[in-house]
Amino acid sequence: MDPKQDNDGFQPLDREGLVQRVARLLSKAIVTGQLSQGERLSESVVARQLGVSRAPVREAARLLENSGLVTYLPNRGFFVRSITARELADLYEFRLVIETAAVRRLIRDGMGESGPRLVQQIEEMRRVAGPGFDMLTQVEADMEFHRLICAGSGNPKFLATFDQIAMESELTIMMIGRLYDDAQKLADTHQPILDAMLRHDEPEAVEALRYHIEVARDLVVEQFRNMEEKPD
Amino acid sequence: MDPKQDNDGFQPLDREGLVQRVARLLSKAIVTGQLSQGERLSESVVARQLGVSRAPVREAARLLENSGLVTYLPNRGFFVRSITARELADLYEFRLVIETAAVRRLIRDGMGESGPRLVQQIEEMRRVAGPGFDMLTQVEADMEFHRLICAGSGNPKFLATFDQIAMESELTIMMIGRLYDDAQKLADTHQPILDAMLRHDEPEAVEALRYHIEVARDLVVEQFRNMEEKPD
DNA sequence: GGTTTGCCGATTGTCGACAATTTCCTTGAC
DNA sequence: GTCAAGGAAATTGTCGACAATCGGCAAACC
Numbered sequence: 294m295d296p297k298q299d300n301d302g303f304q305p306l307d308r309e310g311l312v313q314r315v316a317r318l319l320s321k322a323i324v325t326g327q328l329s330q331g332e333r334l335s336e337s338v339v340a341r342q343l344g345v346s347r348a349p350v351r352e353a354a355r356l357l358e359n360s361g362l363v364t365y366l367p368n369r370g371f372f373v374r375s376i377t378a379r380e381l382a383d384l385y386e387f388r389l390v391i392e393t394a395a396v397r398r399l400i401r402d403g404m405g406e407s408g409p410r411l412v413q414q415i416e417e418m419r420r421v422a423g424p425g426f427d428m429l430t431q432v433e434a435d436m437e438f439h440r441l442i443c444a445g446s447g448n449p450k451f452l453a454t455f456d457q458i459a460m461e462s463e464l465t466i467m468m469i470g471r472l473y474d475d476a477q478k479l480a481d482t483h484q485p486i487l488d489a490m491l492r493h494d495e496p497e498a499v500e501a502l503r504y505h506i507e508v509a510r511d512l513v514v515e516q517f518r519n520m521e522e523k524p525d
Numbered sequence: 526m527d528p529k530q531d532n533d534g535f536q537p538l539d540r541e542g543l544v545q546r547v548a549r550l551l552s553k554a555i556v557t558g559q560l561s562q563g564e565r566l567s568e569s570v571v572a573r574q575l576g577v578s579r580a581p582v583r584e585a586a587r588l589l590e591n592s593g594l595v596t597y598l599p600n601r602g603f604f605v606r607s608i609t610a611r612e613l614a615d616l617y618e619f620r621l622v623i624e625t626a627a628v629r630r631l632i633r634d635g636m637g638e639s640g641p642r643l644v645q646q647i648e649e650m651r652r653v654a655g656p657g658f659d660m661l662t663q664v665e666a667d668m669e670f671h672r673l674i675c676a677g678s679g680n681p682k683f684l685a686t687f688d689q690i691a692m693e694s695e696l697t698i699m700m701i702g703r704l705y706d707d708a709q710k711l712a713d714t715h716q717p718i719l720d721a722m723l724r725h726d727e728p729e730a731v732e733a734l735r736y737h738i739e740v741a742r743d744l745v746v747e748q749f750r751n752m753e754e755k756p757d
Numbered sequence: 758g759g760t761t762t763g764c765c766g767a768t769t770g771t772c773g774a775c776a777a778t779t780t781c782c783t784t785g786a787c
Numbered sequence: 788g789t790c791a792a793g794g795a796a797a798t799t800g801t802c803g804a805c806a807a808t809c810g811g812c813a814a815a816c817c
Contacts, residue, residue, distance in 0.1 A: 310599055311801075337768070346802045347769090348580075352587070359591055367542060368769060368808055380681075386626075387682040394622040449612075450619040454686055543771075569798065578772045579799090600778055600799060 311345060316353035318343070323362050323373055324464050325429065330375040334363055361461040374461075378518050381465055384458060385510035391455055392439060392506065393499055395446035396486075400495045407445030411487050414438045415480060422476035431476045432466050438483055462513075469516045482508070543577060548585035550575070555594050555605055556696050557661065562607040566595055593693040608697055610750050616693055617742035623687055624671060624738065625731055627678035628718075632727045639677030643719050646670045647712060654708035663708045664698050670715055694745075701748045714740070 319339070322328050334354060340347045354371045357363045363371045399407060418434045436459055443455040482505055489498035551571070554560050566586060572579045586603045589595045595603045608616075631639060650666045668691055675687040714737055721730035 333768095335768070348801055351769090352583075355584070355587055369810095370769060383680045383682050386680055387686075390622060390626040394618075448615045448618055450615050450690070454619075458682070565798095567798070580771055583799090601780095602799060 311349045312352045312356070315339075315343060315345065315349050316356045319353060320357055320360065320362055320460065323357070324460065324467050326467060328373050330373055330468075332373045334371040334373060336370065360457060362464060374464075376461065376465055378514055381517055382510060382514050384461055384465075385506055385513070387458060388439070388455070388462070389503060389506045391451055392442055392502055395443045395448075395451045395455075396490065396498050396502055397495060398446045398448065398451075399442065400490055400493055400498060402447055404445065404490065407441060408491060410441055410445070411438065411490070414441055415483055415487060418480035418483065419477065422480050426476075428476075429467060431479070432463055435479060435483075436463060465517060466513060469513060469520060543581045544584045544588070547571075547575060547577065547581050548588045551585060552589055552592065552594055552692065555589075556692065556699050558699060560605050562605055562700075564605045566603040566605060568602065592689060594696060606693075606696075608693065610746055613697055613749055614742060614746050616690060616697075617738055617745070619690060620671070620687070620694070621735060621738045623683055624674055624734055627675045627680075627683045627687075628722065628730050628734055629727060630678045630680060630683075631674065632722055632725055632730060634679055636677065636722065639673060640723060642673055642677070643670065643722070646673055647715055647719060650712035650715065651709065654712050658708075660708075661699060663711070664695055667711060667715075668695055697749060698745060701745060701752060 319328075319334070328334070336347045336350050336354070340350045343350070354363055354365070358365050358371070362374055364374045365371050414434070414437055418431070418438065421430050421434050440452070440455060440459065443452040446452070485501040486498060486505055489501050551560075551566070560566070568579045568582050568586070572582045575582070586595055586597070590597050590603070594606055596606045597603050646666070646669055650663070650670065653662050653666050672684070672687060672691065675684040678684070717733040718730060718737055721727075721733050
């Protein structure tokens, strides 16, 4: 209850609110697999463990619900969401729809700042593809590329929706335990999309994106199915 | 997971919690204009007025935030969202993207039950187009048509996202005060979309949908702009 | 033996109170 | 008269407590 007593230096200043901190903690715990699928997320237990009251925990859980990380059942509480192969495929289809629309707008309205940012992000992906970086970092770099596409579209709705569903993909990928055999290959896969975009070649960019996402979908869904059949 | 067997006449009884009731009340108040744009939505005041504590009001407000009806500012509270013409246009673009994808899937995977349901919904729209029905009813009938398209798509994400943003369109239309000059004409506008869908004519259906939504967008956005310039 | 019924512990739903923060109004200096 | 500093009032943030509800277990019944 006293997270502020005289730090004579300057701490990042907690202006972030207890709710956000709890939400971030929980989402990280879920994405990294500390909390397993279908597991109950008791308000009281979490609150006790974190040393806060139930109110902020409850609100944080509601936030995660919107991100699809937890499910809420009335009078039962929150549960770590268990995703099915079908839902996973639906998720990728949805991402394809949104990102395709975003790419179209991006090309038509001019790329602006997004061009350099995307180039930069692919470099970032290649950088963290090397040894010494954990998979979460690699997955996040991947996601950021797609996020940048939505962000640059000029329609905030695209980005907002992408953010809402991004964590679900991330969660599943982390759950599967590996993305591709090679993170370097993953980074390269994004290049054709960006190349086409920079050429203002809309059909090719859309096609490259479709190919990219469908390949990712097939890989993830297939590995997910395998995992479902023989858990651990 | 089968809530349909042994229904000898008992429906699950409205286990609707306090939160949902409050949320519905508030959203209705906003959509019907009882609460005006930008107005503060004080937790304490609402709680006092409804005779409940702040907790359910707060949760209800968070729900409305996801629907885009209210904005939340940390340490400031909830405010009835004020939408700009730009956001309105973005909203319609987003709807176009989602509904187009839904129509495509609907046609490709077979319409199933959705065909008759859509026919029925257009009839409903025509029915409430007559005198004696208020605009809210007419707008809701319109929305339901588009909602059915998303619902039938087979991808729950489409529907979920549509529901999240539908209220925003509804809100704005109500704010403007009239939809078209003639609700009858509005109902008819949906016919070409449905016709093409029933013929499994994907390009034509997509085109009809695009035309329909863009016309609606232009009308709504224009009237909205007029209203912005000379309020009341 | 198998089903129903009533209890019990645990968890969520709601509440009122207090602490922290913001907002607004007052006050005073220039 | 204008503006800044300060404080009062109002509002949100968080808390702990109590009521309502759920799932499971054991006793009671056929």
